[in-house]
Amino acid sequence: MKTMRTKGRTRLFPTADEAEMAFYDAFERCDIAAMMTVWTESDSVVCVHPGGPRLVGFEAVRDSWVQIFAGAPQLRVRTVDVQRFDEQGVAVHSVIEEVSPRGQQAPVGQVYATNVYELTDGGWRMVIHHATPAPEATHQDEPPAPTHTLH
């Protein structure tokens, strides 16, 4: 499962939006080669899955997706309420992921994700995916309800 089709590395994403589309498409299809094509091949990329540890480096990030895809989650992800901070070399998208089982329209949960892309010689690539489970049944205009006292 650890081999990667090298042809994947040659694909280019001319915009951060296209990299983001490829990211969620690979996620829905559980396609590890397509997923890792989205990421910059660097020791400094960061991935935090919902409730998981902070993974640093391409290898650690790849291993985590291999493990997640091994469970073959049949999920659809729709991103809504995107807040963008895009500049010349870095693009940051804060999104709400609405996650639903495949074949079901209504989302079963929301995840807040901060996705960061950088412009490389190989086009736009993901360098950070930081995902957090949304608290149950909250609305944006409610006060925050931290689960512990660290903030």
Added chain:
Amino acid sequence: MKTMRTKGRTRLFPTADEAEMAFYDAFERCDIAAMMTVWTESDSVVCVHPGGPRLVGFEAVRDSWVQIFAGAPQLRVRTVDVQRFDEQGVAVHSVIEEVSPRGQQAPVGQVYATNVYELTDGGWRMVIHHATPAPEATHQDEPPAPTHTLH
């Protein structure tokens, strides 16, 4: 508590690092004026406190800090293992926050934060603070242990 000293708005942060230092300094001192000086005054800024909802817009973010500071948490925050993606107009820092009660050296908890800054006419300002409680007793080389099945 909703008024803000306008003089705060005139302070400049010549680098994203200085904005970040000011952010954690304001947090430790529970200083709402200093905290909001760090943020871009925009409807599109995003803040996710650990376990809390996703807040969008300067007012919502300010209200959340007012509420947090009202509890006057006596905390020290040290940031470690910073991964930086800094470009001309946007800087992204992925950090581990080691949080400890004031007067105590040993951290009582870790928070993963993705901090995003943009270069404005008023210097570098924060536009995203996305914070996630670290799972208990994990290490970076362990596989991720998501708390639910959304990823």
